[in-house]
Amino acid sequence: MNTAFTLIKRNSKLFFKDKGMFFTSLITPAILLVLYVTFLGNLYRDGFTSNLPDSVTLSEDIxxxxxAGQLISSLLAVSCVTVAFCSNFLMVQDKANGTIRDLRISPVKPAALSLSYYVATLLSTLIICFSATGICLAYVAIVGWYMSLKDIFFLFLDVLLLVLFGTALSSIINFFLSTQEQISAVGTIISAGYGFICGAYxxxxxxxxxxxxIVLFLPGTYxxxxxxxxxxxxxxxxMQNQGIPAEVIEKLKDSLDCNLYFFGSQVNIGTMYMILGITILVLIGLYILLNKLKENI
Structure with missing residues (x-):
């Protein structure tokens, strides 16, 4: 266990010392927030007003x-996964520069080595994504705050689960990578494509x-x-407190993906948590299995 802890410290320090990986991971959420506010803000604003009946008017604050809620939800949904991939590229870099060979011929158990990469990635990603969540909450407080303490608690829980999901997914994909070129290719694909398939953009x-x-079969959607x-x-x-009809609010929630329907049946919040939790456990199990199989080869 001491060996695993030492390797986790080593991997975490290397990540934060690598200015390329660290600053890319750190500034990505901030850049996305600026881009979203600049380019998507008016689009989202028009979307809200167009989905309301002519007889219904909303205050500018609401x-x-x-x-703001839609902007930061899109940003965090994408960042939790893309940052996990950036944080986890250290595992591939160790393969590319030959460090992994030195570690494997040392008295380090393969299980401890695999665990160290996963936990270091998880910790690094959580630090960055929780920081990004704080920045997003500050932005919401400036433009229009309606969130309760309960909403904030569950928001941090959602970020934690998505980071666990992103870390497990990146660990499996990066398991098969071994060169800098592959890192660049996978990073580009994930950064460009994940936001679309999870419904963030x-x-x-x-x-x-x-x-x-098809998208409703993907856990990132939930x-x-x-x-x-x-x-x-x-x-x-x-909105409901101000007398907006419930059917108008439900229509708005449908258009925003707050309500999801799997083959016509609405998926409740508890089921979404269950889907995400089971997916995380399955991916972690698959990562463990891949490493076990590699040990036996």
Missing amino acids: IEGLV MPISSFGEGLQK GTSLIRNHTMQGALAE
């Missing part, structure tokens, strides 16, 4: 609260019917919906 409700059904529910619940509740 609209800004809804926009564009609501799933705007996809075609066939693509909607992670995005969980974050969206907890960042927007306060603003939606305030």
Whole structure:
């Protein structure tokens, strides 16, 4: 156990000392927030107003609260996974520069080595993503705050689960990588594509019917919906308090992916947590199995 702890410290220190990996991971959420506010803010704002009947009007504060909630939910849903991949590239770099060979011929158990990469990635990603969550909450407080303490608690829980998911997924994919070129290719694909398939960039409700059904088989979709529910619940509740009809609010929640429907049946919050939790356990189990099989070869 002491060996694993030493390796975790080593991997964490190397990540934070590597200015390329660290600053890329750290500034990505901040850059995304600026880009989202600049380019997606008006798009989201128009989307809210267009989905409301002509007879319904919302105050500017509520609209800004809804926009802020959607913006930060999109950012955090993507960052929790993409940052995990950046943090986990140390495992591939050790293969590329030959460090892994030195570690394997030392008296280090393969299980301790695999565990160290996973835990170091998890800790590094949590530090960055929790920091990003704090920045996002500060932004919401400036433009339109409607979140309760309960919403904030569940938001941090959602971020934790998505980081666990991203760490497990990146560990499995990076297990098969061994060169810098492969790191660049996978990093580009994940950064460019994950936001679309998890419904962060564009609501799933705007996809075609066939693509909607495919995306609903992906666990990241439910992670995005969980974050969206907890960042927007306060603003939606305030709409109800101001007398906005319940059917209008439900239609808005459908368009925002707060409500997800799997082949016509609505997926409740508890089921979303269950799907994400089971997926994390399966991916961790698969990572352990891959390392066990490699030991036996």
